[in-house]
Amino acid sequence: MNALEVNKITKSYGKFKVLDGVSLKLPEGEIFGFLGPNGAGKSTLIRILLDFEKQDSGSFSFSLAGKKLLNKEVKKKVSIVPQDLCFYLDFSVEKNLEIMGALYGLGGIKLHERIERLLETWSLKRFRSRRAKNLSGGYKRLLNLACGLINDPAIIFLDEPTVGLDPKIRKTFWKKIVQLRTKGKTIIITTHYMDEAEVLCDRVALIVKGKIAEELSVSDLRKNRKKLEDLFIKIVEEQGIKREDI
């Protein structure tokens, strides 16, 4: 069963075609990787999927347990952890999480428990009263992540979540993501770290110049003893992308 089906989405900014007929099928309960060079259109696709922007043509739909989600349900069940930091820099970590909870209509003990769990999970407990702007870059990212998970979503978009994290935290982060999958969450992740994609993802799609250049299963890749990074570079070069195009 697919959690997300994308059907020939196109999007242009002026004359510049960012997405050019993207079609995808994402099985429920898997971790799916969006890979691609800078400026390929990954973030744009996510923005469209989350209704921040309107596609020029094409369609998409979310489903859970074979049931198509209505717009309202999408807002409740689908969450994004944006590439940019999205929280109040002047509020404390805990306060930020409380406000995010309020956005989802959460409150009281339930919210409190959830915040405690998130602080625990994402190693933020020590900094709960610290103002967000005074966190280190890596912890800001973790807070950003925690904010996106406040509503306990079923489908999660992670846009370059591990940028700026030290190797130790990154490892824990991976562990937590895998834990989320075991809970049946569907996760879509964009990253420039191929090792990360190899560790985490069940499937990956390579997006180049707004098109799906390749879609493959990571376990197949492993069977063939190939490295994702080599494949990435090869495909990008095949597509004739030059630095100037980005």
Added chain:
Amino acid sequence: MKIFRFARKEFELVASQKTSLALVILYPALIVLVVALAFGSQNVEPQSGFERADVAYYLPFGSSNFDSEEFLDHLSQVERLRLHRAKSPDAVKEAIDQGIARIGVVVHEPTSEFERVKISFYYDNSAPLVSKMVMSYAYFSIQIFANNKSTKILHRIWENLDTITKRLDEQYAKINGFEEGLDGAKQRIIDLETKINSIDIASLKSKLNQFNAHYLDSKSKIASAKEDLAEAKTTLSTYRAKLVDTSLELSTYSDTLKLIRGDLQQIKNASFEPIKSQLQSVENELTETITKIDSSIAEINSAINDIDDSQQKLTELNTELNSADSKLDSANLTVEEFKVAVDDLETTLTEVKGLIRDSFDYYEQTKSNLAETKTLLDDLTETIEKFMFYKPEFLVRPFIVEENKMYLVSEEYLPVEKTAILIPISLTIVLMLTCILIASISTIVERKQGLNVRLHSSPTSKLSWVSGKILGQIMFALLEALIILAIAILVFGVPLMGSILDLLIVLVAISLAFISIGVFLTGFTSEQSTAVLASLLIMIPLLFLGGIIFPIEFMPFYVQGIASALPLTLGIQLLTNVMVKGIPLIYALDKLLVLVVPAFILLLVGIFRKKI
């Protein structure tokens, strides 16, 4: 040279900031324009800096003691005053309360037209500068009216004196006429006197004496006649006695004869024939004789009766006829003569009556003439008295003007009046600065920190999110307002004339209005600096047109309309209403609506202009 390359870079950098640049260039132009509009009243006169001001008035229309129409006519010709008629003195105050008028003029009906007219001015001392200026302008106009009125009255007095002289002359002529009339009457009475004198009472007397003589003469005659009649009567009596004797004698004869006849009859009855028949014939002869004698007796008796009758009649006739006849004869004669004398008297009396009637007529005429004279004199005194009512002070100053401030009238407010008036103004300005800036800054901060992304991906609607934001901002603004109010009230002792609920509603409305402007601006700006600049762009014209720097009345007419619909203007007015004027908010609902309704439009534009 490096420095020129830096200079070029700087120029390009400035030029790349398109919105800021537009504001920087447009802003001064806009300020110049606004100031020009506000101060651009074409014909500013030294005595009246204002362009047009509203005046509410109450006049005692229909009063006989004050010509309201004339007064109104004069007022309505005064330039720069826009008049609003009020139905009662209280309505004048209400007009000021509602901001329809700056000042009010109430003319109190005088108890008479000669009394100085009391005029009460009411002025909105929540805007003392304009109010006092408009008031002295109106006062000046009324002064002109008063002077005109005095002049008119003096003219009327002069005219009246003229007619008085004329009428007195006429009356003098009439009184002369009376004198002539009285002389005529005197002459006629003298004539009458001679006539009465000419009536001859002596002759009337002698005639009456004559009548008396006749009467005595007749009396003696009647007496002798009476004697004669008495004699005749006696003669008749003698004659009658003789007749009575004869009659008695005859009766005796008759009776004797009847006895004889009886005897004869007895003899007869006892005798036989021929004696009997002879006796019968003797008897018949006897009976015949008796019958003859009886009839003679009857005749004699009737003769006696006749004599009696005659005697009687004679007596009566004599007395009656004699006396009556003589009386009538002599009386008749005397009365005839007397009649003539009385006729004489009658004519004289008729003449006297005529004279009396004439005198009555003349009396009536004279009386009516005098009455006329009297009413005329009354008229004249009345006219003169009427003018006497015009006291010299009245003519010099027909109006007594009294100035009443509308608000903070009580003595205790005197020391804080100026502060009290300024608090609503400064509080509104503070709210304007605060609300516009916090609304725009906080919206942009949230947008910059990506909170709109969070909002958009959550099921919370933008409307409830923004409502919450605005509510929070209002709370913030209220807190600030409360601090200022607390200082004003507790430290400066400024009173709060209206209700706390009204104050709260007004503060919320003002905050909302300015917040909406801030939110509106964020629909068009994405940087904090631009938003602040844009806020200033809005605030400075509001300050200039809000009647703070320059009273609204001083602005050209069409600008006044715009100015009075601006949120700062409305905010100050509403807050002044509650704090200084103590007018319930109910009476300023229109202003509240003008303040709040556009706010919602601005909010909607500001909220939905940008998707995220």
